[in-house]
Amino acid sequence: MSGATGHALAIERLSKRYGSFTAVADVSLAVGQGEFLTLLGPSGSGKTTILMCIAGFVAPSEGAIRLDGRDITALPPERRDFGMVFQGYALFPHMTVAENVAFPLRVRKLGAAEREAKVRAALDLVQLSAFGDRLPRQLSGGQQQRVALARALVFEPALLLLDEPLSALDKKLRAELQDELKALHRRIGRTFVNVTHDQEEALSLSDRVAILNHGKLIQQGAPAELYERPATRFVADFLGKSNFLHGTVREVFAGGFAIGAGSTRVVTAAADSPPLGSQVLLSLRPEKMALLAEGETAENSVTGIIESWSYLGAGYALNVAVPDFGTLRITLSTWNAPIAPREGLALRLGWSAAASVPVLDDAP
Amino acid sequence: MIRRQDAGWWLLILPAFLLMTAFYVAPIAQVLAISFTEPTPGLGNYERLFTSDSVQRVIITTLRICLITTALSLLLGYVLSYRIALSSPSAQRWWILAVLVPLWISVLVRAFAWVTLLRRQGLVNETLMATGVITEPLALVWNEFGIIVGMVHYMVPYAVLPMLASMREIDPRLLAAARGLGASRFTIFGRIFLPLSLPGLLAAGLLVFIFSLGFYITPALLGGGRTLMVAEWIGLQILDLLRWGLGTMMATMLVVAILTTLAVFARVVDLRRIFGGGA
Numbered sequence: 001m002s003g004a005t006g007h008a009l010a011i012e013r014l015s016k017r018y019g020s021f022t023a024v025a026d027v028s029l030a031v032g033q034g035e036f037l038t039l040l041g042p043s044g045s046g047k048t049t050i051l052m053c054i055a056g057f058v059a060p061s062e063g064a065i066r067l068d069g070r071d072i073t074a075l076p077p078e079r080r081d082f083g084m085v086f087q088g089y090a091l092f093p094h095m096t097v098a099e100n101v102a103f104p105l106r107v108r109k110l111g112a113a114e115r116e117a118k119v120r121a122a123l124d125l126v127q128l129s130a131f132g133d134r135l136p137r138q139l140s141g142g143q144q145q146r147v148a149l150a151r152a153l154v155f156e157p158a159l160l161l162l163d164e165p166l167s168a169l170d171k172k173l174r175a176e177l178q179d180e181l182k183a184l185h186r187r188i189g190r191t192f193v194n195v196t197h198d199q200e201e202a203l204s205l206s207d208r209v210a211i212l213n214h215g216k217l218i219q220q221g222a223p224a225e226l227y228e229r230p231a232t233r234f235v236a237d238f239l240g241k242s243n244f245l246h247g248t249v250r251e252v253f254a255g256g257f258a259i260g261a262g263s264t265r266v267v268t269a270a271a272d273s274p275p276l277g278s279q280v281l282l283s284l285r286p287e288k289m290a291l292l293a294e295g296e297t298a299e300n301s302v303t304g305i306i307e308s309w310s311y312l313g314a315g316y317a318l319n320v321a322v323p324d325f326g327t328l329r330i331t332l333s334t335w336n337a338p339i340a341p342r343e344g345l346a347l348r349l350g351w352s353a354a355a356s357v358p359v360l361d362d363a364p
Numbered sequence: 365m366i367r368r369q370d371a372g373w374w375l376l377i378l379p380a381f382l383l384m385t386a387f388y389v390a391p392i393a394q395v396l397a398i399s400f401t402e403p404t405p406g407l408g409n410y411e412r413l414f415t416s417d418s419v420q421r422v423i424i425t426t427l428r429i430c431l432i433t434t435a436l437s438l439l440l441g442y443v444l445s446y447r448i449a450l451s452s453p454s455a456q457r458w459w460i461l462a463v464l465v466p467l468w469i470s471v472l473v474r475a476f477a478w479v480t481l482l483r484r485q486g487l488v489n490e491t492l493m494a495t496g497v498i499t500e501p502l503a504l505v506w507n508e509f510g511i512i513v514g515m516v517h518y519m520v521p522y523a524v525l526p527m528l529a530s531m532r533e534i535d536p537r538l539l540a541a542a543r544g545l546g547a548s549r550f551t552i553f554g555r556i557f558l559p560l561s562l563p564g565l566l567a568a569g570l571l572v573f574i575f576s577l578g579f580y581i582t583p584a585l586l587g588g589g590r591t592l593m594v595a596e597w598i599g600l601q602i603l604d605l606l607r608w609g610l611g612t613m614m615a616t617m618l619v620v621a622i623l624t625t626l627a628v629f630a631r632v633v634d635l636r637r638i639f640g641g642g643a
Contacts, residue, residue, distance in 0.1 A: 055544055078543045090541035094559045103555070104545040151545065 006034035006191035007158040014063035023049040025215040040202040041212035083152030084161040091136040098132035104155040122154040162194040232360040236283035245282040262324035288355035298350025309341040402609030409613035430576040441523030449531035475585040506588025514582040523568040530564025
């Protein structure tokens with residue numbers, strides 16, 4: 001199975017309407033050869049509909065889907081040659097693990113010897129060689145998930161589609177299988193399209209993430225790019241946690257601008273700046289603020305009082321009331337923490353201009 | 365303390381138990397007894413199973429009609445259930461109503477309706493003659509054909525209900541998954557849908573076959589006294605010919621046949637699962 005190259009997929013201006021309800025609105029996406037793309041969004045964001053359009057189970061209202069430039073929009077699912085891992089795995093309950101994995105090969109009328117060899121290779125790939133004779137119900141959730149993967153990969157599909165592949169598993173197993181899935185992708189070099197509502201899964205697995213909300217594509221890019229430079233309030237909020245600072249543009253300078261809210265001034269780094277006097281929103285990640293010692297300075301600083309705090313093992317989460325911005329959430333590493341948090345403690349917070357990112361306010 | 369409570373609970377089912385014993389178990393035991401004692405004590409009645417042509421003919425006719433009825437009911441019922449299982453939930457309600465309505469109409473009314481349709485001057489023969497397809501009326505009723513038509517009509521709902529129940533348990537994602545893996549519609553049906561609906565098919569077959577074995581009214585009316593099935597034959601022996609020994613022997617054989625069928629099926633499939641018990 002190794003050495004096979006991935007295929008490129010292009011989604012062009014895809015829309016899907018059910019009566020007056022728009023499930024997907026004008027989404028365009030390109031998935032490169034061998035890339036791992038994740039469609040991320042809350043439920044009802046249209047991510048599954050897009051995946052079903054790619055798989056061929058849902059016919060788009062408008063737009064086209066191309067595989068390596070060829071239009072496959074009208075092709076039925078059984079002729080697309082895409083592997084798919086369904087939510088809940090959809091293993092055939094009356095067939096053994098080996099029969100499940102052999103099914104796509106049987107359908108393609110492969111000879112018995114070749115079929116057996118491929119089934120064995122696929123089961124090896126997911127480390128289930130010893131389980132070929134079991135029935136799906138005799139396997140654990142994680143093992144079933146791997147059978148579904150083997151079944152979807154055994155016929156060397158052009159594309160692997162994953163519909164919330166890890167959502168049915170408990171947290172620890174999920175993390176384990178995330179690593180496995182990522183390693184598998186590296187090893188076989190195929191193009192993967194994954195759908196999830198789990199932002200951690202999206203960040204850790206993908207080469208690229210497309211964030212969807214209400215059927216619209218909000219932003220796409222590499223995980224770090226999306227996390228560090230979210231374009232909108234929705235992205236900043238959905239991907240990790242964020243504080244939001246409202247203010248008016250007071251100064252504009254090369255490479256950034258400054259906003260004011262009440263008596264507080266906050267500088268931010270930005271390529272292009274909004275006009276003076278306009279209202280803007282800045283996103284500020286909780287881990288990007290630091291406690292300032294006596295006399296220490298930073299590009300931005302505020303003073304505040306701890307309203308409440310919690311201990312999370314690796315870190316503290318503090319809710320700090322600051323003038324003009326309400327309550328800011330800040331996380332500190334517990335190891336070598338400069339303070340022992342308690343309610344009512346006054347402190348100074350500082351952060352760099354680059355840490356506060358202007359975002360579009362798309363909140364409803 | 366616990367014992368007394370238990371005894372109390374057992375007392376509650378005592379009336380039902382006595383009722384069952386008095387009106388169900390006792391008569392059957394008596395039937396069994398008569399079959400060994402009338403007209404003379406011994407196995408004389410059972411010997412007739414091997415020596416009497418008329419007894420053998422009745423048994424073979426009954427088995428043949430039951431097997432054909434079961435096969436046709438399963439075929440029609442399966443097609444119907446498949447159609448229902450794959451339609452939208454609102455359409456399913458109408459379909460199920462359409463299947464159940466005949467069940468609520470008296471079996472007598474339905475048998476007579478078939479007689480009026482199938483007799484020599486009935487609607488079917490008249491239409492075929494008027495359009496010139498046939499010149500002589502076909503013998504559609506008062507024979508095996510008529511019995512089978514009436515019985516299949518009666519049995520199809522009983523075939524549909526267990527099959528539909530088992531088809532509705534099939535996860536539609538399995539069918540989508542098979543399609544996504546490259547299977548054609550025929551392959552999906554043959555390799556996924558049919559095997560997964562097999563428990564319902566077996567349950568329906570069992571139900572229809574056992575019902576058919578002892579069926580009385582429809583064969584009596586549509587057979588016109590010429591084609592005899594076991595139930596009518598028993599009635600004839602006991603009520604008209606007063607041969608109690610022979611009639612009860614055949615009744616005993618009927619009970620044995622039903623229990624044997626159940627036993628065979630119980631080896632093949634989990635009956636409790638089929639009929640919804642346990643789980």
